[in-house]
Amino acid sequence: MRDRLLAAEKVKAIDWRGEALYLLDQRILPFEENWLSFTDAEGVAKAIRDMVVRGAPAIGIAAAYGIVLAARVRKAAGGDWVAALEADFAVLADSRPTAVNLFWALNRMRDRLNRIQHSADALHVLELEALAIHESDREANLTMAQLGVDVIRRHQGNAQTVLTHCNTGALATGGFGTALGVIRGAWLEGMIEQVYADETRPWLQGSRLTAWELANEGIPVILNVDSAAAHIMKTKGVTWVIVGADRITANGDVANKIGTYQLAVNAMHHGVRFMVVAPSSTIDMELASGEDIPIEEREGAELLNVGGKPVGADVQAFNPVFDVTPADLIDVIVTEKGIVERPDAAKLAQLMCRKRLH
Numbered sequence: 001m002r003d004r005l006l007a008a009e010k011v012k013a014i015d016w017r018g019e020a021l022y023l024l025d026q027r028i029l030p031f032e033e034n035w036l037s038f039t040d041a042e043g044v045a046k047a048i049r050d051m052v053v054r055g056a057p058a059i060g061i062a063a064a065y066g067i068v069l070a071a072r073v074r075k076a077a078g079g080d081w082v083a084a085l086e087a088d089f090a091v092l093a094d095s096r097p098t099a100v101n102l103f104w105a106l107n108r109m110r111d112r113l114n115r116i117q118h119s120a121d122a123l124h125v126l127e128l129e130a131l132a133i134h135e136s137d138r139e140a141n142l143t144m145a146q147l148g149v150d151v152i153r154r155h156q157g158n159a160q161t162v163l164t165h166c167n168t169g170a171l172a173t174g175g176f177g178t179a180l181g182v183i184r185g186a187w188l189e190g191m192i193e194q195v196y197a198d199e200t201r202p203w204l205q206g207s208r209l210t211a212w213e214l215a216n217e218g219i220p221v222i223l224n225v226d227s228a229a230a231h232i233m234k235t236k237g238v239t240w241v242i243v244g245a246d247r248i249t250a251n252g253d254v255a256n257k258i259g260t261y262q263l264a265v266n267a268m269h270h271g272v273r274f275m276v277v278a279p280s281s282t283i284d285m286e287l288a289s290g291e292d293i294p295i296e297e298r299e300g301a302e303l304l305n306v307g308g309k310p311v312g313a314d315v316q317a318f319n320p321v322f323d324v325t326p327a328d329l330i331d332v333i334v335t336e337k338g339i340v341e342r343p344d345a346a347k348l349a350q351l352m353c354r355k356r357l358h
C-alpha cells in the first residue's frame with residue numbers, strides 16, 4: 001500500500017529550494033496556482049498569519065524553514081547571531097496560536113541550535129533539521145494512512161461514506177495528508193463510496209482545497225454547507241467522520257477547525273464513528289485538557305465579507321476559528337506512533353512513550 005500511496009502524492013504546498021522557501025498561495029486556490037518566495041522570518045510569519053500556508057503540520061514545517069532563512073540573515077550581519085535569532089523565533093511563534101505543531105517545530109530548531117551553537121556548519125545543520133522535520137511529517141502521513149485504513153477495515157469493511165471538515169490533505173502537511181491521507185488510502189483500497197466535504201466557512205478550506213484535492217484524484221466528493229452535516233449523517237449513510245487536529249491535549253481533547261465539535265456531537269447522536277488523524281507533533285502533553293488550548297479568534301470582517309463584498313449587516317461578528325472536541329466524543333485517534341481508541345490520559349501517555357511504528 002505504501003508504494004501506491006507514494007504514487008498518489010501529487011500536490012505539494014511547501015517547496016524548499018535551498019536559496020528560498022516557496023509557498024503555494026492557498027488563499028487563491030483552486031482558481032490560481034501561484035508560488036510566493038520567502039527569504040526571511042518576518043515574511044514567513046506573515047504568510048502563516050495571512051493563510052498563504054495553513055494546516056497545522058504545514059505551518060510547523062514553514063516555520064522551521066523560516067528559522068533557517070533567519071539564521072542566514074543574522075549570521076551575515078555578524079555579532080552574536082545566535083542570540084539575535086531569538087527575535088525571529090518570537091516573530092514566528094506569534095503568527096498563529098492554536099496549532100501546536102508550530103511551537104513543536106520551533107522548539108526542535110532551537111534544541112538543535114543549542115547543541116551546535118556557533119559551530120562553522122551551523123547553518124547547514126539547521127537546514128538539515130528543517131528538512132528532517134519536513135520529511136518526517138511526510139513519513140508520518142504514510143504510516144497514519146495505513147493505520148487509519150486498518151481501523152476502518154476492522155470495523156466495517158468496504159463501502160464507506162465519510163464526511164470530512166476543513167483541509168487536511170497535501171496542502172496542509174508535508175506529505176499527502178492526515179485525515180485526507182486516510183481517505184486517500186481507503187479509496188486506493190476500494191473502500192470509499194462517497195466523501196462529503198464540509199465547505200468550512202469562512203475560509204472555505206473544504207470547498208476550495210479539499211474538494212479540489214479529491215476531485216483531482218477522481219475520488220467521489222460532494223460538497224455541502226457546514227450546517228448540512230447532521231442532515232447528511234441522518235440521511236446519507238455516513239459511517240465515519242474523519243478529521244485532523246491542531247492540538248491534542250494530554251487527556252485526548254482535540255482542537256480542530258471550528259465546527260469539528262458539533263460534528264462530533266452529531267456523530268455520537270447518529271451512531272457515526274469519529275476518527276481524528278494527526279501526527280504526534282500535534283500532541284501537547286504539557287496541557288492537561290482542551291480548556292487550556294488558546295483558541296485563535298480572527299477578524300469579524302472574515303464573516304461579514306465574501307470575496308471583498310459585504311454579505312452581512314453592519315454588526316459585530318464573533319470569529320473563533322477552532323473549537324475543542326472532548327475526548328469522550330472520539331472513537332479513535334490515529335498517529336504515526338499508533339492508534340488510541342476511546343482516548344484518555346493514560347492511553348495518551350502510553351502512546352507518547354512509544355517510538356514511531358515505521
Ligand code: MRU
Nearest residue numbers: 054055056166168172244245257
Ligand atoms: O485555519 P487552518 O486552515 O490552518 O485550519 C486547519 C485545520 O483546522 C486542520 O484540520 C488541521 O490543521 C489539521 S491539518 C492536517
